[in-house]
Amino acid sequence: MKILRAYGIALCLSACGWAAPGLAGQPAARPWNDTSLSPDRRAALLNRELTVEERISMVHGIMAIPTRVGPIPAAAIPAAGYVPGVPRLGIPALFESDASLGVANPGRVRTGDGGTALPSGLALASTFNPALAYAGGAMIGSEARAKGFNVLLAGGVNLTREPRNGRNFEYLGEDPLLAGTLAGESIRGIQSNHIISTAKHFVLNDQETGRHVVNELIDPAALRESDLLAFELAIERGRPGSIMCSYNKVNGPYACGNEFLLNHVLKGDWAYPGWVMSDWGAVYATDFAARGLDQESGEQLDQQVWFAAPLRAAVQAGTIPASRLEDMTRRILRSMFANGLFDYPIERSEVDYAAHTQVARNEASEAIVLLRNRDGTLPLASSVARILVVGGHADLGTPSGGGSSQVFPPHTDPGTIIPLGGGKNMVFQSSSVVAAIRARAPKSTVTFYNGSYVSQAAALAKQSDAVIVLGTQWTTENEDVPDLTLPSGQDELIEAVTEANPHTVVVLETGGPVEMPWLDHSAAVLEAWYAGAGGADAIADVLFGAVNPSGRLPITFPASVGPLPGFLLPAGQAFAAPHPHGSAVGYRQPGSKPLFPFGYGLSYSHFSYQGLKLASAKALTVSFDVRNDSAVAGKEVAQVYLTSAAGESVKRLVGFTKVELAANSAGRVRIEVDPRLLSHFDEKTQRWHLQKGRYDIEVGASSRDSALAGGIHLREAWRKP
Numbered sequence: 228m229k230i231l232r233a234y235g236i237a238l239c240l241s242a243c244g245w246a247a248p249g250l251a252g253q254p255a256a257r258p259w260n261d262t263s264l265s266p267d268r269r270a271a272l273l274n275r276e277l278t279v280e281e282r283i284s285m286v287h288g289i290m291a292i293p294t295r296v297g298p299i300p301a302a303a304i305p306a307a308g309y310v311p312g313v314p315r316l317g318i319p320a321l322f323e324s325d326a327s328l329g330v331a332n333p334g335r336v337r338t339g340d341g342g343t344a345l346p347s348g349l350a351l352a353s354t355f356n357p358a359l360a361y362a363g364g365a366m367i368g369s370e371a372r373a374k375g376f377n378v379l380l381a382g383g384v385n386l387t388r389e390p391r392n393g394r395n396f397e398y399l400g401e402d403p404l405l406a407g408t409l410a411g412e413s414i415r416g417i418q419s420n421h422i423i424s425t426a427k428h429f430v431l432n433d434q435e436t437g438r439h440v441v442n443e444l445i446d447p448a449a450l451r452e453s454d455l456l457a458f459e460l461a462i463e464r465g466r467p468g469s470i471m472c473s474y475n476k477v478n479g480p481y482a483c484g485n486e487f488l489l490n491h492v493l494k495g496d497w498a499y500p501g502w503v504m505s506d507w508g509a510v511y512a513t514d515f516a517a518r519g520l521d522q523e524s525g526e527q528l529d530q531q532v533w534f535a536a537p538l539r540a541a542v543q544a545g546t547i548p549a550s551r552l553e554d555m556t557r558r559i560l561r562s563m564f565a566n567g568l569f570d571y572p573i574e575r576s577e578v579d580y581a582a583h584t585q586v587a588r589n590e591a592s593e594a595i596v597l598l599r600n601r602d603g604t605l606p607l608a609s610s611v612a613r614i615l616v617v618g619g620h621a622d623l624g625t626p627s628g629g630g631s632s633q634v635f636p637p638h639t640d641p642g643t644i645i646p647l648g649g650g651k652n653m654v655f656q657s658s659s660v661v662a663a664i665r666a667r668a669p670k671s672t673v674t675f676y677n678g679s680y681v682s683q684a685a686a687l688a689k690q691s692d693a694v695i696v697l698g699t700q701w702t703t704e705n706e707d708v709p710d711l712t713l714p715s716g717q718d719e720l721i722e723a724v725t726e727a728n729p730h731t732v733v734v735l736e737t738g739g740p741v742e743m744p745w746l747d748h749s750a751a752v753l754e755a756w757y758a759g760a761g762g763a764d765a766i767a768d769v770l771f772g773a774v775n776p777s778g779r780l781p782i783t784f785p786a787s788v789g790p791l792p793g794f795l796l797p798a799g800q801a802f803a804a805p806h807p808h809g810s811a812v813g814y815r816q817p818g819s820k821p822l823f824p825f826g827y828g829l830s831y832s833h834f835s836y837q838g839l840k841l842a843s844a845k846a847l848t849v850s851f852d853v854r855n856d857s858a859v860a861g862k863e864v865a866q867v868y869l870t871s872a873a874g875e876s877v878k879r880l881v882g883f884t885k886v887e888l889a890a891n892s893a894g895r896v897r898i899e900v901d902p903r904l905l906s907h908f909d910e911k912t913q914r915w916h917l918q919k920g921r922y923d924i925e926v927g928a929s930s931r932d933s934a935l936a937g938g939i940h941l942r943e944a945w946r947k948p
């Protein structure tokens with residue numbers, strides 16, 4: 228053993244660029260390069276070599292966008308962030324890129340560089356398919372690595388509490404089990420490339436209006452059972468190297484200086500071993516370090532670079548213990564070792580965009596949700612003579628959402644960017660729906676009309692055998708939408724077209740839920756979200772039946788919305804956003820009938836459920852059969868809901884699985900339920916409490932569909948968070 232270890236070091240002396248002993252300040256050897264040691268041990272060995280100056284240099288980083296903040300160091304790659312390394316000790320720099328949905332290029336600072344856009348986060352969530360989350364993460368991780376990045380600002384897992392939130396498209400819907408599972412898999416995929424992913428934004432960053440001043444008020448137990456649970460599940464599955472804390476306040480203090488969130492929950496209860504980085508411009512004081520923040524990011528956006536000279540002074544004065552600064556760098560190093568940043572240095576390489584587009588297309592194919600299909604309008608026959616496509620810039624491509632997650636197509640065609648004024652742009656991924664429809668229906672006459680005049684659109688619709696009208700909604704970081712209509716008169720256009728031609732199919736490309744005043748006149752409705760590179764082909768595949776739709780809504784489409792906190796306040800004026808319903812987010816909130824419920828989506832197949840069995844040994848297991856009763860192969864998302872817990876009426880997704888079934892075939896499903904989903908968080912004991920009593924379970928195809936029901940008695944159990 229000893230000999231092997233010595234050999235490992237000897238090998239590293241030549242392979243790791245170790246300088247000859249005797250140079251000033253060089254350690255005699257680099258024992259932390261021994262890959263047989265644990266990341267904790269390696270981090271501890273290296274951490275003790277750092278000087279205070281070196282530590283300080285590691286705990287703050289710049290926004291690396293020259294067009295916004297001026298010159299950046301020559302070594303930095305223009306992108307969201309950069310933290311220099313410590314060459315004396317062989318510590319690599321952190322090259323940080325936004326990558327929620329693909330490798331971003333903010334303001335296209337890297338001239339000519341683009342990336343493969345995955346469908347939006349809500350689209351991924353609609354797949355209910357963890358394998359696709361992993362594949363998408365692995366793809367963007369490899370692309371990021373090829374472009375020189377080793378930290379991805381990805382893993383957005385904020386629950387949708389506000390349907391108008393401009394960033395809903397980046398996240399994974401309203402349910403903690405679904406969002407946490409998929410975020411975890413996506414992070415795992417990213418980190419399979421020996422780079423680091425974050426999970427973000429910790430926590431309750433659920434609206435963009437007033438995101439720097441809003442105080443999110445919530446009962447702490449309810450927070451554990453909802454938004455925190457989504458993070459807890461994502462962290463358990465994905466083991467992200469870093470957590471990005473959010474802009475907003477939570478129950479008083481800012482999230483990035485929040486003792487309860489960072490020290491108590493994340494690092495205490497969950498024993499999270501990685502580091503907490505701030506969101507860009509989210510730090511307000513040096514003592515955020517004492518409250519659990521390990522690294523200040525995008526430092527030019529803060530009033531001061533708190534974690535440079537002020538932190539050094541605080542450590543010298545002893546107001547922040549030196550041990551805390553040591554802990555901050557130890558955590559950063561620990562994640563760098565755990566994720567291979569030392570052992571697999573970044574080497575730039577070529578990207579296979581065609582292969583990556585296929586990954587995005589596969590995801591889009593399972594993300595599209597069929598919301599309505601009157602009299603089997605869809606799939607369309609490829610023999611339809613005259614097809615009219617209206618609106619949505621369907622000749623250009625599929626839209627994407629704005630902000631830091633914006634991905635520009637790899638070979639950007641200037642025609643795909645539509646300026647919206649005020650420096651805002653709507654970017655279309657080069658994937659034309661019109662071209663994709665033409666390819667699927669080569670014998671049809673396919674006409675495109677941009678929809679400028681409603682009367683013209685209606686007249687053309689009357690002369691067509693089938694009409695596909697697109698409705699788009701652009702949403703972006705930093706602002707919420709005022710309501711759930713389709714902007715720029717598109718509802719009026721769709722109303723006129725659906726009235727003119729009863730065979731009209733509406734394809735929505737939206738950032739989140741919208742109202743559908745024209746719904747009753749439409750023959751079919753598809754929600755395609757922001758479908759990403761390859762999205763247009765996926766839409767055409769579903770329209771013509773090459774793909775059987777299997778997306779399900781990860782978010783409630785509400786019938787109406789109430790007031791949006793802070794919406795009309797002057798910018799910068801602080802306000803509170805109370806959450807009186809606590810953990811009852813979206814479908815869990817009892818009340819009026821939604822337009823479309825969580826979990827809903829149709830298929831070209833027909834599925835039925837039989838044979839429910841509930842058993843409880845170590846955990847509750849739910850088993851049942853799903854049958855495809857139709858002549859069409861398809862995929863069903865079987866969903867398991869808790870409907871009552873020890874006498875309390877509840878509604879909670881406690882399990883799901885996507886099953887692929889050939890025509891007229893059946894399969895048995897077995898789902899093990901995480902006991903936390905059956906429990907309440909008990910504030911007094913700070914434990915999950917599963918009460919003794921009867922638990923009722925329903926199984927079906929949505930939160931409002933109960934194909935099977937049963938109950939079981941469970942014993943009392945307590946569990947550490």
Ligand code: BGC
Pocket residue numbers: 307325380427506507631
């Ligand atoms: C966003 C983060 C992003 C960061 C860096 C912030 O404005 O909230 O999601 O990672 O900018 O671009």
